[in-house]
């Protein structure tokens with residue numbers, strides 16, 4: 001099936017995605033976050049959209065999710081911090097970010113002129129640091145939702161250590177819930193025995209929606225140098241290699257909780273996205289696929305639409321949880 | 326080069342025009358990529374989606390070695406490293422790539438210089454060709470030191486520079502099969518004992534660029550270096566490619582790949 005008819009402009013040979021115009025109801029609602037289509041980018045793969053705006057008109061996306069930001073600047077881990085794996089990549093960036101003040105004055109201010117809903121991803125080493133960011137950003141009306149990243153595998157305190165313990169996760173989410181009325185999304189890690197335990201703890205603590213998955217942990221070795229390929233030895237995997245893990249986690253979580261889910265992991269086409277929606281996701285996020293194809297987000301939107309046209313689906317919401325089994 | 330003044334980044338379909346072996350595992354590929362060819366600056370690179378690499382999904386970065394603005398072609402010089410470059414070496418003319426570029430900052434040569442020393446090691450020398458062209462156009466006297474392992478791999482590239490510089494370039498081979506026997510930093514060090522230059526540019530592995538940066542410091546000469554890094558996005562979004570500098574941990578793909586030697590934390 002043709003997802004996108006990428007037409008080559010004969011004069012310039014530049015790739016200009018050409019999209020079909022047939023009507024499908026594409027809008028979805030993620031607990032009050034209204035998205036004109038179910039597609040956003042995955043935090044940390046798209047910065048605040050500025051770089052990819054050279055290829056993608058951001059207002060066509062359902063939302064832009066920013067790189068996770070902390071209360072203070074973080075310099076992340078030392079390089080090397082990215083390597084290729086079969087059908088994907090692995091990274092140990094460690095949430096390098098300029099801190100909330102610099103983000104707000106810089107790239108966030110720019111993003112707010114782009115006419116697209118904004119999901120601000122929040123990182124922290126402690127509950128207080130998460131609270132600090134939400135408190136500081138909450139009065140910004142252009143931010144539609146917070147995504148609390150309690151799932152980063154590449155930092156030693158906070159991040160995933162909060163997201164693997166239901167009590168700690170619950171405490172953190174309750175604390176930020178008290179500070180905001182914006183849509184509160186919690187991003188979950190797959191690096192647990194049972195993701196639904198954490199999912200329930202977050203929903204009980206007031207999460208409006210969940211996004212999953214963050215990167216599963218992995219490791220890559222160079223046999224010839226006998227060294228790890230990443231400075232931190234281990235890292236988080238992404239790309240098509242992790243899609244089956246993500247699909248299963250979405251499906252299990254969909255059966256366990258009653259809040260909207262944002263499906264993430266290895267999505268590079270509309271069909272991939274549809275699979276996540278059938279497993280129970282209301283929306284999806286496109287991550288490392290952007291590295292390979294800078295128009296990936298738009299291609300996914302168009303691919304979902306094309307699937308709906310081909311399958312006689314008039315409203316994309318009809319796909320959510322539609323798995324037959 | 327400030328980001329605002331750079332040519333616009335595009336992702337264009339580029340057909341392979343030629344892909345020839347030039348000795349050992351070295352190849353020169355020519356891609357028809359007119360928008361990039363017509364706008365690129367010396368030292369910039371392309372980020373290539375090589376056809377037939379689905380499982381090896383990341384793009385591969387290659388320096389723009391030469392650009393033919395009339396034909397709209399770019400050349401890049403590559404050695405076989407792993408799966409991607411091996412696969413690339415087997416592709417025939419007509420293969421369609423997605424070519425993102427021109428990427429990165431490019432060299433910024435100080436104004437009013439009269440002489441320049443360019444030091445290149447291995448395929449890294451490719452980053453110096455368009456720079457040499459630009460310097461010559463501006464009447465700067467260029468001395469190129471080029472290093473490699475064997476005569477076999479580097480001669481084709483050395484001849485291309487000979488033609489441009491109108492005279493034999495300073496070739497070094499570590500196995501002593503041609504020219505100066507040793508690496509290019511030793512040759513550059515010898516040269517700097519009796520000659521002075523207004524500017525030094527160096528491209529190659531970090532072990533080489535860091536030595537040349539040292540030599541330049543001793544000679545009190547402004548120096549820029551090309552730095553490589555493993556990349557994810559190649560557009561500045563993923564923070565996978567960073568290197569440490571006096572400005573902080575910055576992105577090699579868009580804040581580099583060219584850095585003032587003084588600002589690099591080695």
Ligand SMILES: Cc1cc2nc3c(=O)[nH]c(=O)nc-3n(C[C@H](O)[C@H](O)[C@H](O)COP(=O)(O)OP(=O)(O)OC[C@H]3O[C@@H](n4cnc5c(N)ncnc54)[C@H](O)[C@@H]3O)c2cc1C
Pocket residue numbers: 083084370383384385386387388389401402403404405406407408409410411448449451552553554555556582
């Ligand atoms: C800005 C830039 C310009 C470059 N220009 C040239 C050039 O003109 N000629 C040339 O021969 N090489 C160049 N390189 C190195 C070239 O990109 C690698 O040799 C190539 O990516 C190796 O791919 P592979 O699939 O053969 O190797 P694999 O080892 O199979 O690659 C696995 C992964 O590691 C990455 N990788 C492996 N080696 C390197 C490396 N040395 N640098 C960066 N990434 C690497 C690959 O891109 C890929 O993501 C450049 C690198 C950078 C960063």
Ligand SMILES: Cc1cc2nc3c(=O)[nH]c(=O)nc-3n(C[C@H](O)[C@H](O)[C@H](O)COP(=O)(O)O)c2cc1C
Pocket residue numbers: 042043044045067068091093095121149152187213214215237238239240242264265266267285286287288289557563564565
């Ligand atoms: C380079 C890189 C940086 C990332 N940074 C973040 C981050 O800052 N915050 C976060 O919540 N997830 C981060 N992630 C995880 C992604 O958002 C996503 O959950 C994961 O990559 C799986 O999706 P994918 O397979 O589509 O890439 C990062 C992933 C990559 C590859």
Ligand code: FES
Pocket residue numbers: 555556557558559560561562563564565566567576577578579
């Ligand atoms: S490769 Fe992604 S920021 Fe440089």
